[in-house]
Amino acid sequence: MRFDLMRFLPLLMAAALISLAVLLWPDALARGLIVVWINEVILIVLSLVLLQYGMRLLLRRGEPRAGSRLRAKLVIAMVGMLMLPSLVIQLSASQMVERGMDVWFDLRVDTLLDRALKLAQGFYDRIDIDMKRGLRSYVDDPVLQQSVDAHAAFGMADERLLQILRIEGWDRIQLFDINERLVADVRESGLIELHSEPLSEAAKLTMRLGNVATKIVAEGGVEKAIGYAPIPTRKGGVGLMRVELKLPEGVIRSARLVEADYQSYRALEHNRQMIKDLFANAMLFVTLIVVILASLVALLFARRLTAPIGELAAALHRVTEGDLDVAIPESSQDELGSLARSFNQMAGRLKQNARAIEQAQLDLTEALANSRQRQYILETLLANLHTGVLLVDARGTIRLLNQSLHDILPETKHWLPGSSLLENCRNQPGFLAEFYEQMKTQKLSGVQQQFELSGEHGITHILVRGARLKLSGMAEFSGELIMVDDITELANAQRSQAWAEVAQRLAHEIKNPLTPIKLSAERLQRRFRKQVDAHDVFDSCTHAIITQVERLQRLIADFSSLARMPKPKISKVPVADIMRDMRELFNAYRQVRISMPEEHVDCYCDADQVRQVLINLLDNAVAASAEGGEVLLYVRVSDEWLEWHVEDNGPGIPEDMQEHVFEAYFSTKSGGSGLGLAIARRIAEDHGGQLTLLSARQPTHFRFRLPREPMLLEEI
């Protein structure tokens, strides 16, 4: 893990400031300096701020705000650049103060001040000594002693005091008697009026102790020396002499100045360390203020400088997260402004490209949806198409095939897209391979060929069409599209149509001469039978003509019926009625057994045409089972179908003829027209039903069924 100094720097700085605060914690001498405490407060506040910032920085997870590191570096660099000279200045100034104080408190200055003070003190001492000496010399003065006695004469005291005043040079002399009453008060100007004043504590002390005392009193800028001397009386009492001497103002002023200077000097000397502390702390205070101001200015400057970078980084972050709707202000004209402009241009281009990509994606999605839609339509179309479709590419690989192909050609059920067509065709059906080879060989754009396939259900007519595909462009493809149709029903219909046309034409051409032939034969029989000798021959011949003509007429009638089968007239008919009619018609044939339906069932059909179908089927069955056989007619009913079943136990239908029994003009009977089953099937189909040979022999079983719902009939 890399050590990030920038992250720990505020904490280190806080620790340094705390250490400095502890180091500078004021001692007893410096406690009175308020600047010391201001410095302490500043240091502690700064360290707490840095501590809080450092802890926040340390506990923050993830990337710091954009531009914050650069801002921090700028601030640190600027403050550091300022702190270095500040420290140098502080150290230099401290040295200068130290040196200066050494000069100020030089020994010579000290000695000079001592001497000056002693000189001044000498003046005061001299005043004190002189006053005390003078006072002592008058303690035993008899005039004064008498004066302080209660019975003394005041006049003598005044004269004596004036004399002393002149001798000693004092300014005022007061004399108090033993009762502390003022008895005399003289000044240079002469006698003054007596005003009794209470004695001071010092005066009373002098009277009590009997000592001479002096003191200096300052009044209104003037200093006076006051002296007290006890005056003992002969009677044992003590009076008091109080003297005043006004000190010369000039000398006193000078002496007091000397004293003041001395006091100041000594105070300074005594507080020398405190002065140094004061100076150092003042410098530190200034340094701290300068550093704080510089930090604030640096912070402002760095913020202004790094704000565009921060905005740029934030914008880049947003772009990274995919937000391209971002623009940053291009306020400045310097490199940062140019950078902002370039960024905005880049973001704009990115936005355009993103829009283009988004549009392309939308187009692609739409195209894909269309493609899927087309594919779905194609698959649905192919699934519901009755035509079998087989798409083979140029390499002979099956690309596409549909369900109808499997239905038409059950051999193809195991074919899968991606397998080879020729490989699949090795077994069955081979004609597809031939067709495909033919298409490839002949290189024709379109080929069509019809095949007849024999199977369990008879011959199937298959129409195969091929088309060559060649697509160019992005989806380049070449191959063959093979379409397979089962046209068996169409072929049968065409054949029936052809036969119907032939029958109609034959009926038209043959029917007309048959009636005159028959009429002529009957006329010959009636007019010339008596004229001929050989009646037997004549009768035989004419009867043969008439019989054959009638046969031909019936044949023509059948042809007409097949050709111009009328549309069925649907009505609701009880099945029992139809079965009852059949029983009556075939009542003469003992081998025919007709089972009546057990319940009432109605049939929506053309009753005459249904009767014709049943008659045809029963005719054939009776003809087939003439020799002691049995013919059954019964009805089966289901939800969808109503079925008539006709069975006989005759010799049955040969296998090779089973496929053709429903074809027109196909008959196994010698006198049959071959139209009965064809007409019957035609009627069944016209009703929307079916006529099917279920079993060719033992029993020969035909099923004729019609839908039960009339709706189905109406749709036919």
Add this chain to the structure above:
Amino acid sequence: MFTRSSRHALMLWAALCLFYSGSALADEAVQVSKDAQVVYCSVGWPVGPEHIKDMLQSGIALSVVWKLSVHRFRRYWLDEGIASITVARRVIPDLLSHRWTLEDQAAGISRQVASLDAAVHFLTHLERYPVVDRSLLQQGERYELDVSLQSYEGTSMEKWWNRILQADDFSASASFQEP
């Protein structure tokens, strides 16, 4: 030999011992006396007089502020303040006349003495100073008398921040019981 934590514990114990021994020495400097009405306090600042003398002889005025407070001791609650007295004294030297002006700022009394020892004693001692009227005290209760002193040079005592910033130069306490 010692772990870091055990060293710290020893240092803390030693500091506490020093603190309590200092308090014990200081407590001997306070004496409480009573008469029928008043409780008095006699206390001396146990400081060498030479330093004070030297300063006074240098012409530097000195001031002291004595703070005396009486609290009723309460075991489970903060002590109850009964009385608080502040005594401010100042000595102003007169180098020319060798006299010392003694000022009791609380009483407003000023006097001059010629004896330096008297000036020093004036600053460093309170002799039988009345502290509290006994009528304010309850019988059978125990009281604490706290004494503290702050000294100042010159007139700096008058600066308000000195009262907050400056630590006590001396503090002591004594307890007394009301009968």
